[in-house]
Amino acid sequence: MSLFWRIFSLNAAGLVVAAAMLLGPVTVSTPVLPAEALVVVVGLALLLAGNAVVLRLGLAPLRRLGRAMADADLLRPGAREVVAGPAEAAELISTYNSMLDRLQSERAAGAARALSAQERERHRIAAELHDEVGQTLTAVLLQLKRVADRAPEGLREEVGQAQEATRAGLDEIRRIARRLRPGVLEELGLVSALRSLATEFTAHGLTVRHQVAAELPPLTEEAELVLYRVAQEGLTNTARHSGADRAGIELTGLPHGVELVVRDNGKGIGGSPEGAGLRGMRERALLVGAELLVRPGPERGTEIRLRVPAGGGR
Template identity: 90%
Template sequence: MGVVTDIRDRTRASGPVAAVPGEAGRSRNAPASLFWRIFSLNAAGLVVAAALLLGPVTVSTPVLPAEALVVVAGLALLLAGNAVVLRLGLAPLARLGRAMAAADLLRPGARAVVAGPAETAELITTYNTMLDRLQSERAAGAARALSAQERERHRIARELHDEVGQTLTAVLLQLKRVADRVPGELREDVGQAQEATRAGLDEIRRIARRLRPGVLEELGLVSALRSLAAEFTTHGLTVRHQIPADLPALTEEAELVLYRVAQEGLTNTARHAGADRAEITLSPASYGVELVVRDNGKGVGDAPEGAGIGGMRERALLVGAELAVGPGPEGGTEIRLRVPAGAAGGR
């Protein structure tokens, strides 16, 4: 008795014993399992049949038509009850299958509804937990990959500017000295070589600027987006911009995501849209800022999303932003990125 009393006292002192997840809590709150539903239905049907056979109902030999009718009706009721129970019990599995087929790690948020018998509800819960973990791991992996990509972009841009750019500058100076001493009939050829070298140098600098947005680091997001719009206003494409100077506070990661999405959107417009007008709009919103890039081109249609849009979705996930790509209000393509204020790099 002393031992039992001591155990009880310790139990009271330590508080109530926590229930094991999935045992007591599940038995009290979760619906009955599919097995017990079918078993209970069949057991009830057999009990009723046995009670009738032991009571007023008899089966003769040979079987009378009325007796056969009663047996067939009972069997039909039992089969119909089983069909209803199975249909209701397996419906959540069908919904889970559709949710699994439509799942996309680049579009987070959609989860299967937890419903149905205990086994089905547990399976759906496990699937949702697995999807959360996969999206978290994908976001972390994408953050590392994009960070490495940005470092590689900076390295290549620096080498293009410092190595190739300086080499072409030296060639251009050498050609200028040659042009002053060559005979008159060769000056035109040397002049063409100078122009070709100068064009190559300008192209190298343009590529370096795209790889490493120095204006973003030095002058900020607003100036970087305005410079980007001016850069793409060439070759028959006119880019207008509406970018106010007063924007909510954003992290460096969020500013880089906004810049890269705008850059990729304008690149797709210039290469694939067949448009002559594009527009960049950056505006404050209740949740943060919203970036809209639209054009008057041929639109995306039913074509599958390419690597460019996939890359934009990866970047949007890093700062908890929402990206939508679809037709614009007047045709063409519209890219809409909603970035929360104070967005941090990574989820």
């Protein structure tokens, strides 16, 4: 029943009862007698109380809907508001749930296109760094070697320092290219890629332990890329912001999927708002129907837990 008919029916019932009593045993004298005033006041109080109850019950679903709308986040898909209450409220809640489903679907599709374009751009930049800048630095190294062979004794040390700086720059270019385009993921698979990722961050001042299951349920290429990028972004955040000296990567199989855990012993995220890195992780998780949870670690630091269903992907 709609809210209008609920209130109208209650008021109509009250007025009918009042009219029947006035036409029957109840009369109003002039001046009003105390007993008659008591009957009128009690009747009015009952009518007002009934209206208050009907309005409170009828508007409760709208209050719940308001809270749900205030807390809605397209990157955190959750349970929909229960369709209940008067017809107007039930219709509004149903429309809101449908709108949220459509927005999340459109957001996921848009994120998929954006991330796909991002991956293509990463591959292009990585190829240019490797083929153009890398080859140029390699040529510079060869030229410096020839100069070192012909240089006077007093200049050989400076030329050697230039060689070492060029070689370090070439190594850095190659490292950046590998991070932009995880060739090991394409060539050797997810397990080897995660182990290589842990080794790479360990070589840059952060001790990263890895525990990766050898056998995993079948995953799509998209799901493997999401797992790799989430692990990479998690370790990058750890290295840049957490102040941690230890981190860990765990990848285990579940009955119907896999679970990736990245944790560190840093200062944690506290009450700070989520940055672009974490929001990027959530967008990637939506692409494969995964569940992403970011919370404090068992002792301290931060723990990122990603659960990907087997065969996840759109």
